[in-house]
Amino acid sequence: MSPDEIRQQLADAIRMLAHAEIVDHSGHGSARRDDRSFYINSAASVRGALTIGDIVTVDLDGTLVEGSARPPFEFHIHSEIYRVRPDVQAVMHTHPRWSTLLTMVGAPYKPVFAQGALLGEIPLVDSPMSVNTRPMGERVAATLAGGTAVLLKSHGAVVVASDVVECFALAAYLEENAYRQYMAMQIGDPYVFSEVEQQAFRERLRTPSLLRKTWDHYWSKL
Amino acid sequence: MSPDEIRQQLADAIRMLAHAEIVDHSGHGSARRDDRSFYINSAASVRGALTIGDIVTVDLDGTLVEGSARPPFEFHIHSEIYRVRPDVQAVMHTHPRWSTLLTMVGAPYKPVFAQGALLGEIPLVDSPMSVNTRPMGERVAATLAGGTAVLLKSHGAVVVASDVVECFALAAYLEENAYRQYMAMQIGDPYVFSEVEQQAFRERLRTPSLLRKTWDHYWSKL
């Protein structure tokens, strides 16, 4: 994909997450450009109306490489993950309602529906503070380790993937699963998928065509 | 009814269930064509915008008889029920939110409002896995036995009927009842209709004109 195609895809992904209320007016997403830089939506951009013009390029210290608008204060989430995870090509920082409610009461996130199994169990950064310093970014990256997602207590979520489409779909699945977990917790103790069940869903559902179908489904709701 | 009329009715039923969020982007419905084949929406079809062109015909082994698009992987739900239930002319596989939440916490489905009495108590397939093999389809059919509906743990529901309109209405009633049961469970222990009360509602409400009124009501919300 060309840089413009990647930036367009990134803008579309964030815009869809904003329409689904998974990103609010201050979430952000990024795509790796190379070892030392990445694309990210600007701090001031309107998430629900994002265009390619809202995507700037910054290096791993947050210095602008392309574009003139300031990146989000929490760019450290992205830079510190790109620094230590060469396999990661895209990062989403979302403010998802149901996932965050689980963190507020100390309830661990559990896979309770098919697509949720693609994320497995998710570690928690046990602080509600903003990730607006390099040490906080390093803490997020360290908690993520080799995984797919991190939850930030009373704050939000971070999801990483090997491309923008997968990152979008996983960010959506995380919240879809959390919604079901939260709603089930209101009337009882939800069944958690066994490791064998999770593995079966991972093998069957983490395919390019199904991830793309999720993208198309959210696209149709714009 | 002509084959085209049945396929149109089937497409309309699935489309209405999608608009009511009872079918999501991967649910499916079918209508029997004869002893050895049935109509079903294709795997790739967009459920909320379904047309007669999205309906294909397959035999009981899932082989395409008419049309060129692939049927859903879970066609076994339909084929195994048609195989052993000659009275069944239509089958809906839905992903209903509230009904599924009940299964997630092991709460049995109970008739708590008038239309819910048409379904009675509903057996559970105690596995969250996809019904994408013939043995899993046989398990669903065996759990259904001579009944009207089956719930699939943490997954969804299957409803059968003697025609598409009735199947649609019962799929809607199942979820309307589950919604009330779930909401009541949040504040207490909902009153379950007695067998005498259920029987009275079955006699009064399972009439072609009332089932059609439900169809028309959902149609008006498209």
Add this chain to the structure above:
Amino acid sequence: MSPDEIRQQLADAIRMLAHAEIVDHSGHGSARRDDRSFYINSAASVRGALTIGDIVTVDLDGTLVEGSARPPFEFHIHSEIYRVRPDVQAVMHTHPRWSTLLTMVGAPYKPVFAQGALLGEIPLVDSPMSVNTRPMGERVAATLAGGTAVLLKSHGAVVVASDVVECFALAAYLEENAYRQYMAMQIGDPYVFSEVEQQAFRERLRTPSLLRKTWDHYWSKL
């Protein structure tokens, strides 16, 4: 008011309650014509699109006096109340979500917000069956006695008043109060207004201008 004005007002009231999801596709409302007859929407009428042409006139035995469409099977609710309550000029039979959920778990309706005080405590008909016979209608009227409203277990509500505008507003207040009571019950034990507080609100809020303001508010949401 002329008969046509009353019928128009009745159609508007039911239509607004349908848009607020207090009346569903089978609720009904009536206005007294004289000692022996009343106006009511027909059984088949579409509640959310009601016009004056959907209003028929029946006597207290349900026999059509004007119009050609059948009245609802549950016309007995209206006729038996008109028979014994000469002060009542309008009756609404609604299917309100939150009020009904309270009845499903046996939670008594309690005044927990200002407008709810206009209804006070509300007696319950302890049966989920349809009010489609004269004895059931008499039971509803006897439970109502000299009051303003009755709840029907796992079924709905009946509200009476001295004109259509007041009846509409009280039907709306009943559900607005039940919504707050239900939502508060999810996190604790809601404060119930004292008799002195209720009396103060009744004196201040049950005025023609405030009832009309409620009507106008719902009208603005059509």
Add this chain to the structure above:
Amino acid sequence: MSPDEIRQQLADAIRMLAHAEIVDHSGHGSARRDDRSFYINSAASVRGALTIGDIVTVDLDGTLVEGSARPPFEFHIHSEIYRVRPDVQAVMHTHPRWSTLLTMVGAPYKPVFAQGALLGEIPLVDSPMSVNTRPMGERVAATLAGGTAVLLKSHGAVVVASDVVECFALAAYLEENAYRQYMAMQIGDPYVFSEVEQQAFRERLRTPSLLRKTWDHYWSKL
């Protein structure tokens, strides 16, 4: 700002709160004009369609100074606060759903998300009655003391600030925080921000540019 600019800003703020369902058909907001008078929306104004023409000027006894429409009966909330808090330039009286539900069950309001920290803990007026007399207004002002907000049991909220934009944003944050607190309480015991965490958010988030961003965000949803 000119008087017309302040009145326009006030009308916009109330209109946005009405669209967000934080103000209902009877809430009101004001902005100080001078030591002895303030601007306020009239009692009869339609909150969701407010224009500058709906703003009247009254003195601290509620007597009209400009305009011809009657102020709300509860103008005492505003006048008694302006009387004793010379630093206050704007007051909002809202009827926020989630904040009020907390008061109904006696649950104290707690800062559980970043913007909620700008309000801190909030005192309660332990009466559901209207603030339609000077003594009740004085009671509200005394409970507020030097703070930012007061909750009124089973009734609503009052927020004060140094200008209309800040007052609007704080009224919105109060309800956004209460929503999260309520929802978390349904599944557990939400984490309350420590005093250190609250202080950090107050320093970082109570800036003119972030308050204005909140205003712009709600504006985009009109």
